[in-house]
Amino acid sequence: MKQIVTYLVAVLLISGCNSFPEKETTILPKEVTTRPSVPDKPKPVVQRPPTCCGTTPSRSCGDFNTPVNQALQAKNLDELAGLLVKLKRQADCSVDYLKKLKRNMSDIAAAKARDFVQRGQLAEAEKWLQHKYAPVNSWTTQDVRGEIATKHKQWKKAAVFYNNALDLINNPKVTVQKPSPAEIERVQKLAIETQLVAGTLIH
Numbered sequence: 001m002k003q004i005v006t007y008l009v010a011v012l013l014i015s016g017c018n019s020f021p022e023k024e025t026t027i028l029p030k031e032v033t034t035r036p037s038v039p040d041k042p043k044p045v046v047q048r049p050p051t052c053c054g055t056t057p058s059r060s061c062g063d064f065n066t067p068v069n070q071a072l073q074a075k076n077l078d079e080l081a082g083l084l085v086k087l088k089r090q091a092d093c094s095v096d097y098l099k100k101l102k103r104n105m106s107d108i109a110a111a112k113a114r115d116f117v118q119r120g121q122l123a124e125a126e127k128w129l130q131h132k133y134a135p136v137n138s139w140t141t142q143d144v145r146g147e148i149a150t151k152h153k154q155w156k157k158a159a160v161f162y163n164n165a166l167d168l169i170n171n172p173k174v175t176v177q178k179p180s181p182a183e184i185e186r187v188q189k190l191a192i193e194t195q196l197v198a199g200t201l202i203h
Helices: 002-018 061-074 077-088 095-118 122-127 139-151 155-169 181-198
Strands: none
Touching: 061 077, 061 095, 077 095, 095 122, 095 139, 122 139, 139 155, 139 181, 155 181
């Protein structure tokens, strides 16, 4: 019996000696290796042609061909008036080109004015005969001015306009394409009639 007790005591002592508290293990954080930041490469600067006073590079006269033709086809005098201002600034726009454009504008303006005269809207008709829309005197503008003066019973003034129209018709430098003989005869008749009513003859 003593041997059994002694054996048990020995077992307990041995087991007690082997049970040590576990050591706490601390996990060290891994070293974070940071690479030095590389600065971004500067973007290349696009060199643009210098412009004066914030304006865009100059354009040539030919750049305006399309908008001019479109405005002429649409008979848009406001658009044409703005384009004419720009075209005058172009050194390569010929004098003949500008003269032709002005004649076309004046003919369009005269046609618009005549429509309003026929409606009895004389003030609106005179608006289209401003220098902005009719930059040159053509036989068509003088003809319609004579018609407006006749409506106002300004006979002497009307006679002057009709005679101016005849002079322009006979000037090949101004009137490249003459009107029909019937149109010329009509203007001649109106010139004579207004002169007779005014009581004067203009030579």
